[in-house]
Amino acid sequence: MTKLLAARYRAANDRPYLAAALFAMTVVVCRDVPTMGVDRHWRCYVSPLFVAETPVAELAAVWVHEAAHLLRDHHGRAMRLPAEQQRDRYRVNVAQDCEINDDLLADGLPLPAGRLEPRLFGLPDGQLFEAYVGALPSEVGAPDCGSGAHGRPAPWEHDGPGGPARLGPVEADALRRHTAEAMRAHQRGRGSLPAGWRRWAEQVLEPAVDWRRVLRGAVREAVAWAGGAVDYTYRRPSRRTSAMRGVVLPSLRRPLPRAAVVVDTSGSMGDDELAAAMAEITGVLREVGVGGNRVSVLACDADVQAVSRVVAAEQVTLSGGGGTDMRVGIAAALGVRERPDVVIVLTDGLTPWPQEAPSSCRVVAALIGSGAPAAPGWAQTVRIPV
Structure with a gap:
């Protein structure tokens, strides 16, 4: 747990505009999850074996990866896909990883080996997962990142109203806006952001029209x-x-x-x-x-x-x-x-x-x-x- 929390602190210290989102995630130790995953309630499930085998720098990158699933509302967007695409949760998950990882790699984050990125499938960087999911090969697979990514509950998630602390949809939307404002402030201070994060922040902060x-x-x-x-x-x-x-x-x-x-x-x-x-x-x-x-x-x-x-x-x-x-x-x-x-x-x-x-x-x-x-x-x- 000390190593895991040290990795989260490192991720928040290196990218302070993500700090609120990172510390809003509830840690759940889980031996059934392959690596790390999130549910739609902002609970982060972590394998003790994965933490033991992964360097702190790479763990920090995985923290950012999982936070990106939640900030970008991947579970909500996945539920708006056509029904035939929704059913293939692993294909959706791969497309979402491609959307996230090209930004993280451009930002210099050391993702663990086996990471998924668009170029592995002959696809261009910088697209949303909705564009990737239909262009992926017919047979793809990936570790399950949980319902916080593809929207469908994983076997290792806590279901129902009980269980560890959870974040509601209203609080999640407020957290997304807070993070987008922090990204804008970071840019005003002449900091750099990957193109995907810039686009996301602009969409979140775009004035809502009735x-x-x-x-x-x-x-x-x-x-x-x-x-x-x-x-x-x-x-x-x-x-x-x-x-x-x-x-x-x-x-x-x-x-x-x-x-x-x-x-x-x-x-x-x-x-x-x-x-x-x-x-x-x-x-x-x-x-x-x-x-x-x-x-x-x-x-x-x-x-x-x-x-x-x-x-x-x-x-x-x-x-x-x-x-x-x-x-x-x-x-x-x-x-x-x-x-x-x-x-x-x-x-x-x-x-x-x-x-x-x-x-x-x-x-x-x-x-x-x-x-x-x-x-x-x-x-x-x-x-x-x-």
């Missing part, structure tokens, strides 16, 4: 633009008619806009995100007086699957699951007899778009997922993180 507020604002602005058009009508004569003998003057009329919502129902879309976005859109349209038969919803993948009139998100029929082509949905929305003034497209962005903006129509592109490709410049874009 996508619901942005989406509401975009829909309101588009509806207000469409509702600003005026026309003359004789259904209600102008009040000035009484002053004009024998002449009936028309009055000005402000039309109530129509809206169409094109929903991407291809296989890559998640039901939870679609439901949340649809609830926001229908709520805003109802607040501004656009509802009932003035709102159309088109479910679209590579073709339009369903068209309906809705007054609530629960009435939307989502069908499809094939490829993606929102051009078809937008064209169908604009081709109806009662052409909409506002078209709102809910998509993951993996679609072709019309080359030009529709005439006399506002388009709001709600892109679901932080990695969604950009929409055309003529569309008002709102990003909805997954």
Whole structure:
């Protein structure tokens, strides 16, 4: 234990921006773990035999490696992988080790022999594990770093609410932000950081934007633009008619806009995100007086699957699951007899778009997922993180 804690102290002393994360991890002595591993509760399981055989400098590097799994939220990100990739925990673990170890080696850390890094598989450095996992050979294996890495409990972990001290998700998020701020301060003091750590810190410290507020604002602005058009009508004569003998003057009329919502129902879309976005859109349209038969919803993948009139998100029929082509949905929305003034497209962005903006129509592109490709410049874009 003295040797293990001395290695942690060395890691924290050499890289003080990681100190809070390193000392937040609870040490659990475990003879069943092959080397060292972590669970999602920030408990670090350590093999006494591994500690006895490993020099302090290498142990310090392994401490940093395990802390990196937790700081980078590898377990949370692993749970967002496609199901077929999630099932292969060892393949995911190898990809995660590749994401971490290229940074640690660039930082001069002496990792133990047998370390995994991208170049061993002919892959470039500097990528996220999500990019590595699909490019790895079909048969790969590695020591199990635990649920703090791949997200699935290992046999040697303490399960359930009892056991050694654990860190909750709220405290873990606060610790990640504290570490990212410490990294930024380190850089301001002219210290150096590997590219992967710099990228991670920037993502953590990026100002959070309430996508619901942005989406509401975009829909309101588009509806207000469409509702600003005026026309003359004789259904209600102008009040000035009484002053004009024998002449009936028309009055000005402000039309109530129509809206169409094109929903991407291809296989890559998640039901939870679609439901949340649809609830926001229908709520805003109802607040501004656009509802009932003035709102159309088109479910679209590579073709339009369903068209309906809705007054609530629960009435939307989502069908499809094939490829993606929102051009078809937008064209169908604009081709109806009662052409909409506002078209709102809910998509993951993996679609072709019309080359030009529709005439006399506002388009709001709600892109679901932080990695969604950009929409055309003529569309008002709102990003909805997954």
